[in-house]
Amino acid sequence: MSGGHGGHGRTTRADRVTDTREAIMSTAERLFAEHGLSAVSNRQICEAAGQGNVAAVSYHFTGRAGLIRAILLKHGEQIDLIRGRHLAEAGDSDDIRDWVGCLVRPVAEHLASLGIPSWQARFGVQVMNDPLLRAISIDEALVRTSLRRTLEGLRHCVEDMPVGVRAERADMARQLITHTCAEREHALARGAAPPRSSWARTAGALTDAIVGMLTAPVTPRTAL
Amino acid sequence: MSGGHGGHGRTTRADRVTDTREAIMSTAERLFAEHGLSAVSNRQICEAAGQGNVAAVSYHFTGRAGLIRAILLKHGEQIDLIRGRHLAEAGDSDDIRDWVGCLVRPVAEHLASLGIPSWQARFGVQVMNDPLLRAISIDEALVRTSLRRTLEGLRHCVEDMPVGVRAERADMARQLITHTCAEREHALARGAAPPRSSWARTAGALTDAIVGMLTAPVTPRTAL
DNA sequence: TAGCGAGTCAATCGACTGACTTAATACAAG
DNA sequence: CTTGTATTAAGTCAGTCGATTGACTCGCTA
Numbered sequence: 434m435s436g437g438h439g440g441h442g443r444t445t446r447a448d449r450v451t452d453t454r455e456a457i458m459s460t461a462e463r464l465f466a467e468h469g470l471s472a473v474s475n476r477q478i479c480e481a482a483g484q485g486n487v488a489a490v491s492y493h494f495t496g497r498a499g500l501i502r503a504i505l506l507k508h509g510e511q512i513d514l515i516r517g518r519h520l521a522e523a524g525d526s527d528d529i530r531d532w533v534g535c536l537v538r539p540v541a542e543h544l545a546s547l548g549i550p551s552w553q554a555r556f557g558v559q560v561m562n563d564p565l566l567r568a569i570s571i572d573e574a575l576v577r578t579s580l581r582r583t584l585e586g587l588r589h590c591v592e593d594m595p596v597g598v599r600a601e602r603a604d605m606a607r608q609l610i611t612h613t614c615a616e617r618e619h620a621l622a623r624g625a626a627p628p629r630s631s632w633a634r635t636a637g638a639l640t641d642a643i644v645g646m647l648t649a650p651v652t653p654r655t656a657l
Numbered sequence: 658m659s660g661g662h663g664g665h666g667r668t669t670r671a672d673r674v675t676d677t678r679e680a681i682m683s684t685a686e687r688l689f690a691e692h693g694l695s696a697v698s699n700r701q702i703c704e705a706a707g708q709g710n711v712a713a714v715s716y717h718f719t720g721r722a723g724l725i726r727a728i729l730l731k732h733g734e735q736i737d738l739i740r741g742r743h744l745a746e747a748g749d750s751d752d753i754r755d756w757v758g759c760l761v762r763p764v765a766e767h768l769a770s771l772g773i774p775s776w777q778a779r780f781g782v783q784v785m786n787d788p789l790l791r792a793i794s795i796d797e798a799l800v801r802t803s804l805r806r807t808l809e810g811l812r813h814c815v816e817d818m819p820v821g822v823r824a825e826r827a828d829m830a831r832q833l834i835t836h837t838c839a840e841r842e843h844a845l846a847r848g849a850a851p852p853r854s855s856w857a858r859t860a861g862a863l864t865d866a867i868v869g870m871l872t873a874p875v876t877p878r879t880a881l
Numbered sequence: 882t883a884g885c886g887a888g889t890c891a892a893t894c895g896a897c898t899g900a901c902t903t904a905a906t907a908c909a910a911g
Numbered sequence: 912c913t914t915g916t917a918t919t920a921a922g923t924c925a926g927t928c929g930a931t932t933g934a935c936t937c938g939c940t941a
Binding site for chain 2: 468469470471472558559562563598601602604605608609612613616634637638640641642643644645646647648649650651652654
């Protein structure tokens with residue numbers, strides 16, 4: 434698509450390969466986000482990516498799972514980097530808001546860096562919908578030290594909560610981030626949303642909501 | 658699958674038709690919930706429903722969209738009935754918790770009435786993932802007077818909130834209900850969850866969380 | 882500069898798709 | 912009991928799927 438292309442002013446073969454790989458990845462991400470994973474064939478991806486070779490997915494990524502894993506990895510690395518910086522800022526705060534920020538803001542900032550339209554958030558939703566790929570995606574995320582440390586700090590802020598409720602609300606927070614970002618991304622892509630710093634605003638709103646949800650009083654249930 | 662079958666102790670033709678229709682609907686709901694909409698063909702549905710006729714979906718429901726609409730309608734009616742009762746209880750309360758209850762509990766109680774395993778919640782998630790069917794589903798829901806009155810009552814409890822934030826959090830509440838119920842349904846279906854009154858517990862947890870989220874303070878943003 | 886190998890391409894395979902047509906079946910009305 | 916019709920079964924059709932194949936291009940290295 435752009436960038437590098439070797440140091441000698443010439444298009445070397447490795448550059449062409451890299452371009453092909455990235456063209457396939459970004460095209461696949463877009464098509465998957467728009468139509469869902471199982472609605473898009475490898476053929477469609479290759480053709481939309483300008484590849485005459487309908488087997489390009491098999492060749493460059495071993496297969497469908499490899500392609501999806503590669504896309505997840507690319508974004509995962511970026512988000513992990515950003516989260517590392519926020520984590521350093523948070524230090525050892527005991528304000529839950531700081532930790533929720535470490536959860537939410539890296540995602541929003543990464544999405545902001547992608548420009549408009551982006552597809553990553555909606556792609557993520559589609560991946561989460563597939564039972565097998567969901568596991569892959571969660572694994573990919575939990576490998577990151579910065580995420581594990583964020584969850585650790587967050588847990589420290591809600592220690593007095595019953596463990597079952599805590600797990601329940603953690604799931605809710607994850608779903609809230611995933612789907613709210615996807616909807617916002619969709620709104621931005623079709624121009625139905627304010628222009629600038631919109632992702633920062635979304636991160637703020639999401640943080641407000643999640644902090645409120647996590648700190649909500651737990652109504653006791655007589656019968657478990 | 659059971660029940661009725663006419664009053665005269667004999668299996669009449671109309672009963673067979675009804676059985677066929679319901680077999681197709683419940684089979685489709687299950688397959689869609691498990692594998693996603695676009696991963697399941699009409700053929701697979703008919704064969705799994707014990708229909709030799711691979712065109713049964715076209716015959717009984719005009720087509721795929723008609724089938725999905727019929728499934729949505731069936732559950733929508735049930736939920737609407739239950740919500741009507743809760744609405745009568747709530748009266749004109751100005752406690753936000755009552756109104757969130759009117760939103761959450763009908764869904765949970767309907768799911769509880771379906772037994773284990775059920776597929777409705779996960780089917781709903783899949784429908785929400787398809788851009789076209791999502792619109793159909795939302796239309797179907799908003800036709801119900803009981804839902805509109807619930808949202809009205811809810812809005813009355815958060816009138817001092819900026820309208821943008823209110824809409825944002827309403828979306829979040831919708832996503833929370835949809836996906837939390839789907840995950841709970843999945844957990845119940847594979848036996849990884851407590852046994853009895855589990856849906857009542859889920860409704861309580863969901864109500865706590867949503868009330869907390871809706872009433873969370875709004876951090877002012879200098880730049881909109 | 883010759884040739885090796887990575888990358889690309891067109892063609893092909895059996896399997897599957899939805900839409901459609903035709904034949905058999907079984908019930909309801911007459 | 913017969914006739915008509917609603918329902919089901921079975922088969923046909925062109926189109927698309929993923930995977931595989933062998934031939935081709937082209938850059939790198941010896």
